[in-house]
Amino acid sequence: MLLKIEKRAEYSRAMIYLTPVFALILTMLTSIVLFRLLGVSPMEALHNFFILPINTEYGLSELFVKGTPLILIAIGLSVGFKANVWNIGAEGQLTMGAIVGSSIFIYFHDIDSIFLLPAMILLGAIGGALWAAIPAYLKTRFNANEILTSLMLVYVAILFLSVLVHGPWRDPDGFNFPESRTFSESADMPILMAGTRMHFGTLLALFAVIGAWIMMSKTLIGFQIKVIGSAPTAGGYAGFSQKKIIWFALLFGGAMAGIAGLSEVSGPIDQILPSISPGYGFTAIIVAFLGRLHPVGILFAGLLMALTYLGGETAQINLGLPVAVTGVFQGMILFYLLACDVLVHYRFRWNSFGKAAS
Amino acid sequence: MSGFDWIVPVILTVITAATPLVFAAIGELVTEKSGVLNLGVEGMMLVGAVTGFVTATVTGNYFLAVALAAVAGGFMAFLFGILTLSLMANQVATGLALTLFGVGLSALMGQEFVGEPVASLSKLNIPGISDIPIIGPIVFGQDGLVYLSFVMVALVSWFLYKTKAGLILRAVGDSHDAAHSIGYSVIGIRYMAVIFGGAMSGIGGAYLSLAYTPMWAENMTAGRGWIALALIVFATWKPGLVLVGAYMFGGITILQLHAQAAGLDLPSQVLSMLPYLATVLVLVLISKDQSRIRKHAPACIGKIFHPAA
Numbered sequence: 001m002l003l004k005i006e007k008r009a010e011y012s013r014a015m016i017y018l019t020p021v022f023a024l025i026l027t028m029l030t031s032i033v034l035f036r037l038l039g040v041s042p043m044e045a046l047h048n049f050f051i052l053p054i055n056t057e058y059g060l061s062e063l064f065v066k067g068t069p070l071i072l073i074a075i076g077l078s079v080g081f082k083a084n085v086w087n088i089g090a091e092g093q094l095t096m097g098a099i100v101g102s103s104i105f106i107y108f109h110d111i112d113s114i115f116l117l118p119a120m121i122l123l124g125a126i127g128g129a130l131w132a133a134i135p136a137y138l139k140t141r142f143n144a145n146e147i148l149t150s151l152m153l154v155y156v157a158i159l160f161l162s163v164l165v166h167g168p169w170r171d172p173d174g175f176n177f178p179e180s181r182t183f184s185e186s187a188d189m190p191i192l193m194a195g196t197r198m199h200f201g202t203l204l205a206l207f208a209v210i211g212a213w214i215m216m217s218k219t220l221i222g223f224q225i226k227v228i229g230s231a232p233t234a235g236g237y238a239g240f241s242q243k244k245i246i247w248f249a250l251l252f253g254g255a256m257a258g259i260a261g262l263s264e265v266s267g268p269i270d271q272i273l274p275s276i277s278p279g280y281g282f283t284a285i286i287v288a289f290l291g292r293l294h295p296v297g298i299l300f301a302g303l304l305m306a307l308t309y310l311g312g313e314t315a316q317i318n319l320g321l322p323v324a325v326t327g328v329f330q331g332m333i334l335f336y337l338l339a340c341d342v343l344v345h346y347r348f349r350w351n352s353f354g355k356a357a358s
Numbered sequence: 359m360s361g362f363d364w365i366v367p368v369i370l371t372v373i374t375a376a377t378p379l380v381f382a383a384i385g386e387l388v389t390e391k392s393g394v395l396n397l398g399v400e401g402m403m404l405v406g407a408v409t410g411f412v413t414a415t416v417t418g419n420y421f422l423a424v425a426l427a428a429v430a431g432g433f434m435a436f437l438f439g440i441l442t443l444s445l446m447a448n449q450v451a452t453g454l455a456l457t458l459f460g461v462g463l464s465a466l467m468g469q470e471f472v473g474e475p476v477a478s479l480s481k482l483n484i485p486g487i488s489d490i491p492i493i494g495p496i497v498f499g500q501d502g503l504v505y506l507s508f509v510m511v512a513l514v515s516w517f518l519y520k521t522k523a524g525l526i527l528r529a530v531g532d533s534h535d536a537a538h539s540i541g542y543s544v545i546g547i548r549y550m551a552v553i554f555g556g557a558m559s560g561i562g563g564a565y566l567s568l569a570y571t572p573m574w575a576e577n578m579t580a581g582r583g584w585i586a587l588a589l590i591v592f593a594t595w596k597p598g599l600v601l602v603g604a605y606m607f608g609g610i611t612i613l614q615l616h617a618q619a620a621g622l623d624l625p626s627q628v629l630s631m632l633p634y635l636a637t638v639l640v641l642v643l644i645s646k647d648q649s650r651i652r653k654h655a656p657a658c659i660g661k662i663f664h665p666a667a
Contacts, residue, residue, distance in 0.1 A: 005664075007664060088454060138638070138641070142642045142645050142646045143648055143651075144638070144641045145588075145591065145641060145645065147397065147450070148584060148587060148591075148638075149638050149641060149642075151581070152584065152635070153634070153638070155581050155631070156631045156634050156635060159627040159630050159631050160627070163625045163628060282458055282461075285454055285458070286455075289451060322465070322466055322469040324462050324466040324469060324576075325462075326462070327458070327459075327462020327465060328459065328462040329462070330458060331455060331458040331459025331462050334454075334455040334458065334459070335437070335452075335455050338441050338445075338447040338448065338452050339445050339447065341445075341447055342445040342446055345446065
């Protein structure tokens with residue numbers, strides 16, 4: 001072998017920030033091939049994907065509408081991933097957050113109070129956290145794999161949502177459509193900018209970014225998460241409880257996903273529907289990695305992934321491309337990122353033996 | 359006898375529900391035995407399902423459909439191999455990426471085929487023998503893939519425990535450093551195990567779109583890839599128990615359909631939750647016994663191998 005791969009003694013900082021850029025460039029290059037295969041002019045497709053959607057002020061505001069749930073969820077997941085807690089059931093936690101958070105409106109829809117929305121947000125966080133508490137309990141008590149349990153609960157949560165909208169939560173005046181009643185003004189997320197759908201949830205997401213940054217860099221729990229995640233044995237010697245971290249990571253991730261779910265139903269959706277998320281909980285996994293598990297990185301990665309949703313829609317309308325292109329794009333970017341990560345952890349060297357032989 | 363008329367159709371549906379799980383789980387078992395955890399089963403199944411379906415619709419050749427599904431699953435697994443084995447990426451993250459990618463890719467590939475029906479995989483019907491009550495249709499009236507699933511379980515079991523190659527594969531999974539130091543190619547062996555797992559997942563997916571519900575729908579695996587992963591834990595990495603587990607889950611899946619038909623007064627969605635809840639329950643029951651898991655799980659599972667020399 002001419003090339004030799006050596007483990008780096010310490011992570012290359014520059015590479016950590018450069019790999020997402022490499023990944024994006026490689027994804028773009030591959031998608032040019034993909035667009036050709038689909039019989040679309042690559043330049044036109046890229047223009048439709050990345051420029052057109054955010055050409056207008058409204059388009060730009062939509063970036064924040066789509067990015068809000070992604071950023072909220074990814075912030076929650078990143079804390080878990082840092083601690084090696086693999087919560088991949090955010091989609092279910094989002095659903096339960098939306099359900100529990102809006103329950104107060106569904107049952108007391110006459111309430112007209114400025115406390116209604118804060119109560120709903122709080123309940124949304126609680127709903128998501130409770131749903132994530134199940135894998136946390138099963139992991140800490142029975143050592144059941146949290147990847148599988150949290151994911152199974154996604155299907156349970158979505159089916160539960162379906163029970164509600166087809167049954168007890170169906171709008172009595174809704175002509176039998178499987179939809180809840182529309183949220184009243186006091187249950188709606190306030191709009192931040194007139195004429196757009198940008199809502200208060202975006203501020204919550206920015207607050208989460210700042211809060212998580214402070215938590216991870218300045219607090220003891222943040223320190224414990226990092227130590228347990230990178231060197232569990234050392235963490236054990238230091239007296240950090242792994243169980244406590246598992247609980248914290250899952251509850252925090254669940255609460256964030258729950259808030260994301262509630263902010264969707266009381267924001268752009270405005271009611272409970274059988275389907276309240278186009279897979280935000282899963283895309284947020286990509287956002288978390290692409291953002292290098294760092295709050296600020298996640299902010300940018302969330303907006304980029306939001307752009308792929310918007311771009312997919314634009315390309316569908318203008319070029320007749322299937323919406324699924326978005327998913328392929330998102331998966332590809334994560335693939336390339338993981339592949340490029342080899343540059344972070346390892347150093348490539350020309351093998352001197354190989355040189356001599358040639 | 360007429361009171362037992364329901365038995366045969368129930369058993370037949372259990373078999374069709376269990377077969378995709380058998381394929382996916384037995385393939386992933388080999389992958390895990392080599393020390394690699396590939397969480398991309400769901401994605402590989404989906405790509406297999408759509409490849410099989412599209413091939414069958416376009417060519418009408420079911421043998422080719424299943425073969426290409428295996429190739430497609432194997433290719434997805436090969437991508438996973440490049441990332442985790444050659445580029446030493448985290449296996450958990452890469453497996454998730456493979457599933458997310460597979461969901462999108464299969465939806466893209468199947469875009470024009472959604473809702474189109476295709477003739478179901480033909481059954482092996484032996485005139486005379488298949489007409490024997492109960493035993494006839496169950497034992498002699500299945501499609502080829504059902505028989506193949508049993509053959510694969512037997513083959514994998516024989517390979518792992520009775521052949522030298524199987525011993526080497528297990529050694530690689532239990533101690534890659536030791537296997538490497540006596541001269542075995544850890545990476546090469548793992549590539550083969552990973553690709554085999556992907557091919558089996560691909561066939562499992564094709565079974566869904568060609569026999570279980572002969573059609574293509576986005577995300578039609580509905581978590582079966584993940585259930586297959588849980589089955590391996592349930593089976594404590596033993597091929598025979600994978601078969602038992604898959605049939606148990608097949609039974610639960612079918613139970614919900616029949617409970618509905620029997621007029622059970624519950625929303626249908628509650629019954630649909632059963633397989634997922636059962637998976638969680640099974641995981642809890644098995645994982646409780648830590649020592650048993652540790653004794654049977656491949657020691658190197660999920661660990662990155664980087665040769666020192």
